[in-house]
Amino acid sequence: MRHWPVLCGALLFGVPVAAQDLPQGDATRGKGVGRVEIAPYIEAAQVLTAELSPGSDTVTYTRVAAGVDATVNGRNTTGSVSLRYERHFGWGKHAEDGDSLSGLARVSAAIVPRVLTIEAGGLAARTSTKGGGRSLAGGYERGDDTTQLYSIYAGPSLHTQIADVAVSANYRFGYNRVNAGDSDVVVDGKDLDVFDESTTHVANIHAGTRPGDVLPVGLGIGAGWNREDISNLDQRIDDRHLRADVTVPVGQTVALVGGIGYEKVRISHRDVLRDENGDPVVGANGYKTDKDKPRQIAYDVDGMIWDVGLIWRPSPRTSLEAHVGRRYGSATYYGSFGWQSSRRSTVNISVYDSIAGYGGQLNRALVSLPTNFEAIRDPITGELNGCVGSLKDAGCINGALGALRSATFRARGISASYSLEMGRFTTGVGVGYDRRKYIAGRGTILESINGVTDENIWLAAYLNGRLSERGSFSTNVFANWFSSGFNLGSDGAAFGVSAAYNHLLTRRLVATGALGIEGITYERDEDSWIASALVGMRYAF
Template sequence: MKRSSHARRRIAAFAVLSATAMPAAATAQSIGYEGVGGGTQAEAAPEGGGVQSGRASRGRGRGLSGRRVEIQPYIELDQIVTAELSPGDDVLTYTQAAIGADASVQGRNTGASASVRYQRQFGWGKRAGDGDAISGLVSGYATVVPGVTIEAGGLASQVDVENGGTALAVGTLAGNGKSTVYSAYVGPSVATRAGDLNLSGNYRLGYTKVDQSNGARNAQTGAAADVFDDSTTHMADVQAGFAPGTVLPVGVGVGGSFYQEDVSNLDQRARDMQARAMVTVPVSRTVQAVGAIGYEDVEVSSRDALRGADGLPVIGSDGRYVTDKSSPRELAYDVSGLIWDVAVMWRPSRRTSLSAHFGRRYGSTSFGGTLAYAPNDRSQFSVAVYDNVSGFGGQLNRTLDQLPDDFEVVRDPVTGELRGCVSSLESGNCISSALGSVRSSMFRARGIAANYSMQIGRLNAGVGGGYDRRKYIAARNTVLASADGVIDENWWLSAYVSGDMGRDAGWSANIYANWVDSSDPLTQAVAGYGASASYYRVLAARLRGTIAVALNGQSYDAPAIDDLWTASALAGLRYSF
């Protein structure tokens, strides 16, 4: 009864999240250019924390004269067999019951997509334990008045947390000793004009929580004390500027941004404030150069853990360090001074845009950029290079903020879990770059993410991949001192393909892979792999049958740890309302 009550509370919480998350694009902490670039807000392609109202760019060009609303709730009953291939040979059987809903709302002034699912597994036999899981993804916006939108998004997903805070995609059945990541954000975006002056701003309030089950905590060593708990983030960006040819031959503008993330683990805090002035020089009809100079102040601080009589840090019932609220706040990172940046923006057509910048941030060289290319209405390719300072929650909020508002979730047909990327013909389709590690410490993240998706007749396909490097920042006078300077690297890949076989049948397949390595001597390099395929057929009105198979594995760069491989098969029925 206790577990069921807990499950109901989680369902209710995510239902509220889904209801509020109907509206994403403020990634403050980056120097923005587009507001002074000379194009309209709808024409500009945002890079980092650009000035445009986020959905102004994502929703453009759809030609939606009406409104499309699709909501499909369902119930599902499955029978699952899982065989351990290595290191043992157990064969476990489960019955799985699930309820969920997939929804899409697309109109002239609104856009949102959502997929929410709760499932419960009942194990057959002593070794096949019971478990439940909730997963979902929501992203969207709503226009309040012209130029003002409310945007929001949310995520619930399960991960395997390995020793040292490494997070891998769930391979075997969800709900048994797994950790669940919850994240959501909401906030307004504004873009308007006062004569020739372009004005814009946005704000995001975000929250992220890693909920570890008893089984997940029992599988950890002492390193689990550094696993992220929860955080609240504030991101804001404002900008004002004149386009070239209005008051001057060149564009001029000013802007500022604010970022703060408060992590519950040891009261960690990252705060980043900056102000800048910008000049835009038109080079040609399709190319503009932008120079920016300004001032920034970046700080990361925390408190120490409570110490016991033996001088050792106290670990609470949740497996994490207990914060000593009376201890002074210790600075781990303090950088302030002049920042500068030069950028080139190229937009030869409405289907192609490129923005690349190079400069000085965080006391060292910084670079980044975005590329978006849609050769036709049935394919798109995008790349993003990023550099920022934040914690796990802030990084995940940023990634959710870049998701499109028109997508279909790609799920594992056996576990029901989310798989890396969503199916969409818009850019920013993957969330894998934000996972890989759930250490509580703040970090500087640098990386690249790319994705390509297409539709060919009845075939939908997509692939995403990237690299994420996090250098952790921790105060040397605290229990987290050993994390300072640690580097975690995450290479990831996710791909999917699906198609119809007539009006009453269809198929899908997906693969994923994560390779996570760390300079921490207590953390072993680990890789997670998976592949699955499914086939469905409509058996009667609103009723369809599904069969699916999956292969999942985890390999370790340590001879003392055996690789884990499992194979699963599913047969089930789904009734849609």
């Protein structure tokens, strides 16, 4: 895979340079460095997977893996990384060999404290491709039913004060890729045009005053730019806006806010290359683009935007924002709620409305993750389950997965997460709803999907804990309910549950046993269920 060296480097960037001089597993405190923890490991396991329906095949494979989990919490630098490489060897003619890279990283480093910050992050994940081309986190499927996802980003943020005016600016560059490999993503007997890769640019600038500094109300002005270039059919999203806003306090903890401005959003793409018979030409990365044809406008909105809302911050641990207005040529609703009832529990809710491609939406989800987290992995596959453990911010990317279609879309939805630490146990749950309305140009190969919607309801939960000085357990549950407006018979649901017991044999050697079952049910097709069992050993350095 030609992109792995770059992506691995981006994921490893989550370990700061200051940590390289430390012995592995050590922790230290210092100015700007703080506490650093690095935990590398290797493991080997034997896995048995049995098909329960519609067939009865049973396969066995050996899995070997190496990985590292690291965190840094300092005055000027915070970050977390969980990186894992796995190689599996199949036993028998139906079990294939293969490998995978999975990881998650987020880091924030203050170059000039409280003024200039650099942020970066990376995601590599293997997902099951089921249900009309949908990507499902943490599944047990291998071979032709899996897809690799990659997403990275980096950029600076600036915050400064000029007299009574607070000035902030940020820029973010992102790269996203889906590697379908040999997978054949088919919907209703037809190959799905799977998203290939994209780059994203996001920039914002804002200047404003706080209520009471100059006037009884706060005033501000800002501008933003969002662009995504998708390799499939040269699709392009270009979104620019300029707006002014006002903040009106109505109490010690409540303020009314409003804004008005101008936006210009344009989505365009080229048509497919056709052969002498007029049939579309399909290559290894989807439809071939006809570079000789002009770009077709799929979406063009140019005009006024506005919104009004409420901000409620009764304490440093509780905040609520709710907004309603007009954007993208129609009504828009967005907001957030965060409540940290104690140092051991947190609730986060987010309502969103955006225009993006598959890669842009995945990159947004990555950016929204906290810098301090614990990766939650499936005990059988070792893959990320879509959520992270954190007592700071929201920590799920499940809503950004969905169908792997290459077309751009408007996404609206809501996600909520809850995390809790209680003595020896930690638990968390994430739920959400995502609705995507696809956008495509008339007279092109994508015309038939213009205005069609996909919907996805998702749930992910975990419960981990220590049973004794040597024994611990981990459990994972996921569920997805999906519905498509394409009328392709791919509506259905996916479910999975797994549990593992870990026993400490020596200070660094752990034995693990795990069981799991997952399945997908369809309205107009056969259900698919498989069960898996694992025994293995892990050595932590």
